Ligand SMILES: *[C@@H]1O[C@H](CO)[C@@H](O)[C@H](O)[C@H]1NC(C)=O
């Protein structure tokens with residue numbers, strides 16, 4: 001009895017804090033690239049204990065002694081404001097609700113009062129987003145990066161600890177976008193806090209778009225995919241397809257609006273509003289009442305389709321546009337793994353690369369991860385429920401891929417972590433941390449090829465989808 005009472009009291013206290021799991025929509029793990037790191041399925045534990053660290057890392061063969069010598073992390077920026085395009089759609093939606101006259105024939109079953117109530121609540125909702133917020137990092141996003149840095153520093157103190165910081169040997173490269181530069185600062189703040197170092201030196205980073213936004217300067221990609229409606233045909237088709245149309249009508253009915261008033265873009269804006277209010281303010285917003293879990297899965301699929309065809313395996317040129325990052329990472333690992341004599345300078349302990357979902361997805365693609373037998377299309381939603389390519393899991397805010405080079409008895413080994421969970425290399429499924437030379441052999445075709453200039457400057461267009469790279 002007492003324990004029941006205690007847990008009730010705790011539940012009440014927790015909900016007062018405004019961020020108990022009960023206050024989170026039950027589909028919070030389906031917001032695609034707008035998913036919070038802690039909602040992304042594997043990380044629910046972070047909610048309970050933000051500093052939780054997996055003490056079993058790195059995972060090395062039993063009987064072999066290893067020590068980490070270098071870590072490269074490719075990290076997505078933290079939670080951010082919507083971009084201008086999204087903000088405009090949100091405003092349009094909020095204006096529509098204010099001005100539209102209710103549909104003459106709302107679904108009776110649901111009750112007119114109920115649709116009217118929803119509309120009334122949403123009409124009174126304050127559209128507080130302004131265009132100048134355009135994609136900037138929010139305070140919660142700073143916290144995302146600070147906490148990630150702290151957890152990594154606890155897992156790898158010899159690389160990210162006080163000594164490395166004092167010597168200024170943690171290299172930080174970032175995309176030029178404001179949200180990434182702010183994330184780069186927040187990450188360093190987290191390292192300094194966890195090492196209890198208050199250095200006179202200001203945080204240092206170098207902007208490198210050639211590395212972290214190389215897709216921008218890949219002509220073959222920009223013309224062949226990014227600006228090419230044909231290359232993204234599956235996305236447009238799904239947007240007007242059976243599942244999205246049914247959802248659009250259902251939500252229009254829930255609001256008592258005529259069906260044609262709510263376009264697919266406005267439907268998405270409502271879903272984004274639900275996700276942003278959660279990610280930015282930890283609020284379970286009234287916009288979320290328009291959706292249930294099955295609805296969220298449809299909108300999540302829309303996001304996955306877009307990222308698959310625009311930013312990942314969908315077109316080989318998209319992966320080729322990220323070759324500079326692939327080569328950079330392996331060059332850093334090569335350098336750190338080189339044999340040294342006792343007098344030599346020790347290897348660079350860590351290299352932190354801060355970018356976007358658009359940076360991580362093609363990098364994971366080049367590593368040949370999260371590729372399904374059948375690509376997602378506008379028509380196969382029903383058979384894709386178990387797909388591996390799921391943006392909510394892969395690229396939530398603050399998503400990260402960490403490669404840790406270990407100095408072991410039998411030579412250097414490499415451990416990979418995706419969002420802090422160990423992931424095996426597709427070519428080497430037997431081991432958590434295979435020998436580095438075996439990893440290099442598995443990616444030999446890319447290490448010897450993956451030529452950005454050849455792929456990107458060559459003939460634009462005409463490159464079919466899904467050609468093996
Ligand atoms: C951090 O450093 C300060 C000053 O040296 C010290 O007083 C404090 O106890 C340290 N905190 C931790 C957590 O080590």
Ligand SMILES: *[C@@H]1O[C@H](CO)[C@@H](O)[C@H](O)[C@H]1NC(C)=O
Pocket residue numbers: 223224225228229230231460461462463464465
């Ligand atoms: C656009 O994409 C389609 C399909 O991938 C491709 O066949 C076409 O050549 C592309 N157009 C341009 C201008 O690259």
